[in-house]
Amino acid sequence: MWGRAQGARAALVFLVFCASPQARAQTPAETGERLFEENCAGCHGERISNPNDLFDLKELRKDQRARFDKSVREGKGQMPAWEGTFTDEEFDGIWAYIRSVAD
Numbered sequence: 001m002w003g004r005a006q007g008a009r010a011a012l013v014f015l016v017f018c019a020s021p022q023a024r025a026q027t028p029a030e031t032g033e034r035l036f037e038e039n040c041a042g043c044h045g046e047r048i049s050n051p052n053d054l055f056d057l058k059e060l061r062k063d064q065r066a067r068f069d070k071s072v073r074e075g076k077g078q079m080p081a082w083e084g085t086f087t088d089e090e091f092d093g094i095w096a097y098i099r100s101v102a103d
């Protein structure tokens with residue numbers, strides 16, 4: 001049997017969970033940021049800081065989406081191919097995130 005204190009605590013935990021950022025819908029750029037930090041930041045740096053002096057993704061211009069798609073999906077040099085790792089929507093999100101930092 002749950003006492004009132006446990007019940008209240010469970011309700012509080014539930015409320016905190018609902019108010020947390022993960023529980024609300026994310027914009028494409030927010031999804032992209034999460035995916036970038038999890039998958040790309042190891043080489044390209046947190047917030048695309050380019051600590052390893054690779055190609056700086058912030059240099060990609062708005063009209064270079066096709067280049068982004070090709071390099072990222074097929075891989076380039078030391079970078080592995082990401083085709084199949086992400087959905088089209090997730091690629092859109094990563095691009096939106098790069099744009100949000102670069103523009």
Ligand code: HEC
Nearest residue numbers: 039040042043054055067068071072076077078079082094
């Ligand atoms: C293992 C390290 C590594 C990871 C992880 C990595 N990259 Fe790269 N990336 C590189 C390297 C190295 C280059 C430079 C490739 C070259 O020009 O030879 C590069 C280049 C790029 C380029 C520019 C390619 C061009 O057209 O010149 C883009 C865009 C890019 N990465 C996006 C991403 C994204 C998005 C992710 C995460 C999904 C990612 N990278 C993860 C190493 C990595």
